[in-house]
Amino acid sequence: MDKSADEDFITDLPQSIIEIILTKLPIRDAVRTSILSSKWRYKWATLTQLVFDDNCVSPFNDRIAAENKLVKFITRFLFLHEGPIHKFTLSTYYLQSSPDIDQWLLFLSRKGIKELVLEVGEDEWFRAPSCLFACLKLTSLELLRCELDPPPEFGGFSCLKYLNLQQVLVAPEVIENLISGCPLLESLTLSYFDSLALTVRAPNLKYLKLEGEFKDICLEYTPLLVVISVAMYMTDEKTEHFEQSSGCNFDKFLGGVPCLERLTGQIYFTKYMSIGYELGKVPLTYDHLKLIQLYQVSFEDMKEILVVLRLILSSPNLQELHISSSSNAITAFEASDLNFWETDCPTGCTLKRLKTVKISDLSGVPHEMEFLKFLLKNSPALEVMSILPGIYVSCGKLNVVIELLRFRRASPKAEIIFIQDQI
Amino acid sequence: MAIVRPEMKSYIWLQTTDGSIQEVEEEVAMFCPMICREVLQTGMGSSKNYAIKLPQRVNPAVLGLILDYCRFHQLPGHSNKELKTYDEKFIRLDTKNLCELTSAADSLQLRPLVDLTSRALARIIEGKTPEEIRETFHLPDDLTEEEKLEPLRNMTDDPRIRLLNRLYARKRKELKEREKVKNVEVAEEHMDKRSVDDLLSFINGGDGDSKCVRSAKNKKKNRRRKDQPRNSASNNDNENREKETESLNSAHYNGAVEDVSSSNRALMLQDSSSATLLSNLDFDDADIDDGLDPALKEEIDREVEDFARRLNSVWPERMQEIYALGQERRLLQIHGNSSVARYTGKRNGSSMNVAHLFYRKLILIVFL
Numbered sequence: 001m002d003k004s005a006d007e008d009f010i011t012d013l014p015q016s017i018i019e020i021i022l023t024k025l026p027i028r029d030a031v032r033t034s035i036l037s038s039k040w041r042y043k044w045a046t047l048t049q050l051v052f053d054d055n056c057v058s059p060f061n062d063r064i065a066a067e068n069k070l071v072k073f074i075t076r077f078l079f080l081h082e083g084p085i086h087k088f089t090l091s092t093y094y095l096q097s098s099p100d101i102d103q104w105l106l107f108l109s110r111k112g113i114k115e116l117v118l119e120v121g122e123d124e125w126f127r128a129p130s131c132l133f134a135c136l137k138l139t140s141l142e143l144l145r146c147e148l149d150p151p152p153e154f155g156g157f158s159c160l161k162y163l164n165l166q167q168v169l170v171a172p173e174v175i176e177n178l179i180s181g182c183p184l185l186e187s188l189t190l191s192y193f194d195s196l197a198l199t200v201r202a203p204n205l206k207y208l209k210l211e212g213e214f215k216d217i218c219l220e221y222t223p224l225l226v227v228i229s230v231a232m233y234m235t236d237e238k239t240e241h242f243e244q245s246s247g248c249n250f251d252k253f254l255g256g257v258p259c260l261e262r263l264t265g266q267i268y269f270t271k272y273m274s275i276g277y278e279l280g281k282v283p284l285t286y287d288h289l290k291l292i293q294l295y296q297v298s299f300e301d302m303k304e305i306l307v308v309l310r311l312i313l314s315s316p317n318l319q320e321l322h323i324s325s326s327s328n329a330i331t332a333f334e335a336s337d338l339n340f341w342e343t344d345c346p347t348g349c350t351l352k353r354l355k356t357v358k359i360s361d362l363s364g365v366p367h368e369m370e371f372l373k374f375l376l377k378n379s380p381a382l383e384v385m386s387i388l389p390g391i392y393v394s395c396g397k398l399n400v401v402i403e404l405l406r407f408r409r410a411s412p413k414a415e416i417i418f419i420q421d422q423i
Numbered sequence: 424m425a426i427v428r429p430e431m432k433s434y435i436w437l438q439t440t441d442g443s444i445q446e447v448e449e450e451v452a453m454f455c456p457m458i459c460r461e462v463l464q465t466g467m468g469s470s471k472n473y474a475i476k477l478p479q480r481v482n483p484a485v486l487g488l489i490l491d492y493c494r495f496h497q498l499p500g501h502s503n504k505e506l507k508t509y510d511e512k513f514i515r516l517d518t519k520n521l522c523e524l525t526s527a528a529d530s531l532q533l534r535p536l537v538d539l540t541s542r543a544l545a546r547i548i549e550g551k552t553p554e555e556i557r558e559t560f561h562l563p564d565d566l567t568e569e570e571k572l573e574p575l576r577n578m579t580d581d582p583r584i585r586l587l588n589r590l591y592a593r594k595r596k597e598l599k600e601r602e603k604v605k606n607v608e609v610a611e612e613h614m615d616k617r618s619v620d621d622l623l624s625f626i627n628g629g630d631g632d633s634k635c636v637r638s639a640k641n642k643k644k645n646r647r648r649k650d651q652p653r654n655s656a657s658n659n660d661n662e663n664r665e666k667e668t669e670s671l672n673s674a675h676y677n678g679a680v681e682d683v684s685s686s687n688r689a690l691m692l693q694d695s696s697s698a699t700l701l702s703n704l705d706f707d708d709a710d711i712d713d714g715l716d717p718a719l720k721e722e723i724d725r726e727v728e729d730f731a732r733r734l735n736s737v738w739p740e741r742m743q744e745i746y747a748l749g750q751e752r753r754l755l756q757i758h759g760n761s762s763v764a765r766y767t768g769k770r771n772g773s774s775m776n777v778a779h780l781f782y783r784k785l786i787l788i789v790f791l
Contacts, residue, residue, distance in 0.1 A: 007519075007561065008560055008561045008562050008563065009518070009519050009522035009523065009560070009561075010518070010522045010544070010560045010562075011560075011562060013522060013525060013526055013529075014526070014529060016529070017525055017526065017529050017537065017541060020537065020538070020541040021541045021544045021545050021548070022545075024541055024542050024545035025545045025548060025549050026549065029548060029549050029550070032553065033548070033556070035553050035566060036553055036556055036557055036560075036562050037557070037562040037563050037564065037565055037566065038563075038565045038566055040562070041566070
């Protein structure tokens with residue numbers, strides 16, 4: 001092939017396409033294009049989406065050297081950069097909290113930063129400088145392992161739509177003010193917080209994910225909330241504390257979310273929700289709730305069962321239900337209140353749209369079986385019920401199956417699939 | 424090319440830049456936002472005479488590819504896996520076709536296809552050495568050796584650079600000995616006038632006056648030290664924005680750090696605070712430049728390198744003087760009234776310095 005006759009086709013592509021291509025490269029390779037030819041020298045310098053991570057430097061055994069290299073790389077890059085920066089991601093293990101990060105944030109705040117992800121090393125948590133709160137064009141903020149202490153005059157990020165804070169040290173009122181100060185907030189994720197008592201007022205919030213030890217969560221004003229995912233950790237002291245807490249947690253949490261479509265609760269979620277249950281008011285109907293996932297439900301606690309039932313029965317359009325049980329047949333004591341299912345259980349309720357039920361970690365305790373019986377009796381549209389027995393259940397499996405066989409099924413199409421452990 | 428189906432289907436007529444017209448099934452063509460908009464807004468495309476004129480970057484061959492893509496993707500009922508498999512096969516093209524396809528897809532505003540082809544091109548570029556990339560895309564290797572060795576590239580940890588910088592440093596020292604007075608072509612149009620001013624005002628801030636004073640004082644002291652810092656200066660890139668960083672970087676990577684000024688620079692590098700960095704820079708650059716402002720020096724660097732590419736030609740001495748004068752004038756504008764007196768006083772000296780520097784650099788580049 002005659003080289004002189006071949007043309008260079010890539011250099012003359014529009015800058016917007018070149019930027020798309022360079023954005024899909026790791027940033028180190030993108031910068032390397034600067035020596036390809038004279039036209040390529042500064043094509044990289046106007047990138048608006050920057051992703052820095054530990055791959056920007058060759059692997060080092062010495063962490064300090066790696067840290068220095070990374071700092072130099074990022075500093076020089078930013079210094080040579082031209083134009084606005086819309087997205088900046090820094091995700092590093094080498095780099096600990098350092099004054100360089102403050103300077104980069106100051107630089108970014110002047111460049112109209114819109115999406116910021118900051119995750120630095122584990123030893124020393126990074127303390128967010130005040131210039132972070134001057135990035136008023138932020139639409140997405142994700143922080144890991146840092147300390148937030150906004151200045152008193154900080155009013156919130158008026159454009160922020162997505163907020164994700166993980167392992168962030170911050171005063172509770174600061175979080176609440178932050179949430180209230182971001183009127184456009186649509187997605188909120190708070191992970192690994194300790195003893196947080198939170199009241200959420202967010203008129204546009206659609207997606208909420210909480211994980212950690214929460215003392216109290218009150219969704220005071222979240223009318224548009226669509227997806228909720230909660231993993232509630234609790235220590236035993238907390239549960240006692242909860243017994244004395246006022247108000248019905250169920251109402252406080254799910255009392256104001258009429259648009260809810262998906263609910264996922266893990267670990268101690270149902271326990272948390274069960275506290276104050278008897279004080280509950282007339283339940284809200286969740287017309288749009290289609291998927292409920294509740295993990296580690298204790299079928300030995302009557303209150304938790306009541307919570308589950310209330311949820312299911314308040315959702316006329318429920319289509320899919322996943323429940324995992326935390327009961328253990330070996331240690332389960334004699335089940336009380338089995339009459340509940342005969343006498344107090346609401347009758348005449350049908351789950352008209354329920355199609356799929358997945359039960360996992362089933363151990364065969366009486367309440368679990370009664371619950372399954374209840375479901376089968378009241379789901380005329382049921383198509384699949386899959387059951388995964390718990391790993392400790394070895395000899396009880398046959399009994400479970402025998403019981404299941406007896407249960408009356410409202411749905412002629414229902415298939416009960418009993419999943420054998422794959423050993 | 425036009426597939427005429429017997430069923431009642433509506434077609435859209437498209438015309439490429441070479442004049443050829445084809446008709447395409449409506450749902451396929453409407454998958455492209457640009458065509459969709461044309462049809463809806465202007466009503467074109469309904470017949471052969473009113474064919475939609477496609478943008479220039481869409482030639483018939485690549486149009487065929489795009490229409491195949493649209494035809495597959497607009498059909499509902501393909502699983503994600505099927506789509507992925509199709510896409511993977513679709514982009515198995517040579518780089519020339521990939522580039523044309525990207526360009527055409529962009530002009531038709533078909534964003535998913537642009538993303539797909541861009542990703543393919545990125546995968547081709549990723550992990551390759553510059554030589555390999557140039558080979559693949561037939562890029563001209565038209566950067567000078569100096570430009571390639573810039574600290575800009577140092578960001579990618581190439582260990583060769585340190586060595587080469589040392590060699591260059593030594594070579595320059597040798598060349599210094601062989602200087603002759605020759606006239607140099609000068610007046611290259613400045614590319615980044617504004618950025619010079621910006622940078623200057625940024626560096627100088629309020630320091631314009633003190634800097635001039637310092638320049639005058641340290642002029643003699645720095646004659647001795649000119650080599651080292653000038654070597655580092657020679658390594659500098661033309662672009663204004665990088666000046667400070669790069670002069671620092673070069674000094675850092677230069678093996679021989681003999682002088683105070685160089686060690687000052689090295690010290691500055693440890694300092695992470697950019698404010699301190701820049702104030703040190705003011706101070707040091709004043710030391711080196713024969714009384715010339717760093718921005719001026721950078722401009723000179725740039726011009727020299729541009730010239731070097733075009734090779735030697737002999738210009739009258741007057742051109743050089745005119746240029747030097749032009750430099751002074753610009754400096755005057757920047758620094759304001761207070762500095763005028765000092766600069767006008769030094770005019771002649773500076774112009775000689777300009778010439779000197781200029782032509783030193785020229786020689787270096789020519790001989791290297």
